[in-house]
Amino acid sequence: MTKNGEIRIYVACLAAYNNGYLHGAWIDATLGENAIWDQINEVLKTSPMPNAEEWALHDYEGFEGLNISEYEGIQSVVEKAEFIKEHGRLGAEIVSHYGDFDTAKRALEDDYAGQYDSLADFAQEITEETSEIPIHLQHYIDWERMGRDLEINDVLAIDMGYREVHVFWNR
Known part of the structure; x- marks a missing residue:
């Protein structure tokens, strides 16, 4: 603007x-x-x-x-x-x-997963919300790699700058 x-x-x-x-x-x-x-x-x-x-x-x-x-x-x-x-x-x-303007509107309305500091933070949040990770394994998880894997198959990440990544589910 x-x-x-x-x-x-x-x-x-x-x-x-x-x-x-x-x-x-x-x-x-x-x-x-x-x-x-x-x-x-x-x-x-x-x-x-x-x-x-x-x-x-x-x-x-x-x-x-x-x-x-x-x-x-x-x-x-x-x-x-x-x-x-x-x-x-x-x-x-x-x-x-x-x-495509209409597809973009639908993505913002239906597929927006939120704003995160990084894709790794998104991967960690959804994993911790959906799975119970044993304490002794928590430090061995590579959240950055999980984030990259999510981006390859499951999500669109729009990086807007320092610590501002917007995540959309691919449908």
Whole structure:
């Protein structure tokens, strides 16, 4: 997101742009479809070119790496903005992993196992929750290797930086 947390788009009037004028406005993408359309119409109405009707998205900020195309529909922009507002960078990372917005939403809703310091911590937690490990064997377990094995077959790990690993079950 931007420094002040805004998720926004820059809408430009194409009639003005094609005639050498920069005319547009930054619009908060979380306002909702109707409010965004009202602001787009205001940009067109105040254009230096008479009867301006066409517009395009010339820039965007705060979408945490999600791509917004120049002619993306406003409904799609709002949906992505609300998703990023709720899930932040993790949401963008999971969309990037799956390459599909709907699959990413399902993964966050249905498959999210939690945030851990490491995949080894996740392996240790689920093992200790589901099995009783004799005290004399606890120091011989290689949690890091178990975590790697889980990642190969059973989980998706999104490493977001120092001591921040988000784990999703593969289904």
